[in-house]
Amino acid sequence: MKKLLYAAMAVAGSFLFAQCSDWTDLENKFEEPYNSHGEDYYEALRAYKKSDHPVTFGWYSGWTGVGDNMYNMLRGIPDSMDIVSLWGGAFNLTPAQEEDLREVREVKGTRILYCQHIMDIGRSMTPAEVENDHIVNGKQYDSYEEAMAAYWGWYGNSGDTSPEGIETAIRKYARVITDSINKYGYDGFDIDYEPNFGYGGNISSYPNRMHILLDELSKQFGPASGTGRILMVDGEPQTLNAESGPLLDYYTIQAYYCRGDWDLDNRFQKLINKFKDITPGESDLEKEANILRKTIWCEDFEKHNSDGGPQFTTRDGITTYSLKGMAMYYRPDVGKEVQVGGVGAYRFNLCRPHNDYFFVREVIQTMNPAQH
Template sequence: MKKIFYCLTAALAMAFASCSDWTEPEAKQMTRYNNTEIAKTETYYKALRDWKKTKHSITFGWYGGWSDPAASTANMLSGIPDSMDVVSLWDGATNLSEGKRKDLEFVQKVKGTKIVMCSFTKWVGDGVTPAEYNESTEKRHEFWGWKDGDQESKEAAVRKYAQAFLDTIAKYNYDGFDIDYEPHYGYGGELASSQDLMKVFILEFAKELGPMSPNPEKLLIVDGEPEFLHTELGPYLSYFVIQAYRESESGLDGRLNKGINKFKSVLDEETITNRYVMTENLESAMDCLAGGYTFRKRDGRAASYKSLEGFARWQPLNGYLKGGCGGYHFDGEAANTPAYKWMRNAIQVMNPAVIK
């Protein structure tokens, strides 16, 4: 979807002949070109980047199966919808080949899409401990400096762990970090199940990422169960990404109200709403290709559209701009015809293109 792009002044009269080229809805272009990336004009890409800097509800998604460049962009970041705002890498975020580095740079610099690294953080070292130290809990603790019964050593280990991620983010120039925090859904552990240590962990990231850092354009995201964090951490987070899988319209209302009640002492209601992103589970190939599941409106009736579109249509009852919507493993829709047709539709529903 190409959003609010304008031919503004007489000084741009020479560009008028090409305006239709960059205001044509992206979905129409991709119907023709399917899943092979096409070279679009710099006028189009600049308008796309400029639009992403405006205040709007974002489109977010977890992306898996990132591969090296090929004739088809089906497994490349370049092939995802241009108007995606934030993509969280579910896997393959380290040891990048030159081809993947160029793919990453293209979507960041040309399309203006923010690409963040994602990881579970059940225990200190989860996801980044060198293999030779990851054979046992004892060896892992030794590597990170964690000592049971010694709170000071634990906090130092947590900070060292956060810095390991920050080093990787800096190495590949990612746009931030997405902490998959689900302590009550099978992903608890010595770190994730400790609110106090999670506070140390997040505050270490917040020195370089998030709205309270010197680099607020670098995102610090918590997905899953942010309502179980210490309340005072709210202002440090760029987005609260909620796994509102198979929720109804009233269910989404409830998820937002839970966040408002949790963080209202440290953030105003509008800011909380602006940072709340509701996501659907698209891991099932069949449901992903169909646009999600049955979606029920506030009156309990089934909508005529599936849940991904329902999440895009949902508007908070308080009247404030929602953070956005998105999906887990939306990459499964690369195989759709046209590619990503339901995600593109959700983007258009949430942020309708204005063609001028």
């Protein structure tokens, strides 16, 4: 297991976490050879990723499938990373991207998700002639709203605005998203859901409508589907209807710039308040533990790609960087043995040229220590 978890681990030498300046003093390595360990290694790697363990997750940007030092290649990320969500560029792939995707999924067992903001119906899935020219089946419409309603069945105050008509339109939208994901064989759908942070819309601002969307998606993704493919909501899952919780594999929290466990505690309490009553468990503590196992804390590497996040203090008085602090998070009432579902970072690949994913590698080891 030590070889598995540290297959591409760059040794950083002396590394002191007491001072922020030390966090950035890392040598670029770029040493890991791809697909050179033999099939036994990759078979063990795939088995590890199928096991029950805290996952390492991240949003990947700027993916091309080619580039110096594998900076823009999925195959350049740490072997033991579990889940990657593509932030843009998930469709209309080049041959290089197709091969890169195939190798990391089939050889390394990394699960690759499609990521999209959910706001208004039709977002990212409406033909250009409908959105831009307001033409549907050869007919010209006077406005964007009318054209969208003609295509989807409902939009705003146009089309079938009855509850049944709105539901039918939302389910159609969900099926189109599913078809697009299936076309490229992705391992699931990561919904960026931030209705209270500038991304409201005629679906996202209405939890009942979001539940309809999730219910339709859950036929092929998430725990209810039985497919093993992931359905997750990042951003504000605590604002969903409680009934939506069982449809999700993970509650992914953008806990950016957190300074300590007290901040994570406040965020976690919102999850407890929303999902406790629908979470399996014979006691409140057992339910709390099960919610924790579904929670992924995330940092922002667009801002903190070279230091792993701001200084963070754990409830045990340990000072470290925030991503590692998140990996060490536990709930005193349920005990340290119940670990968080995982940790991740927005645009985690931006740390590649700074330190060759050092912080990602270290939190993998923090959550899943190598067995000696």
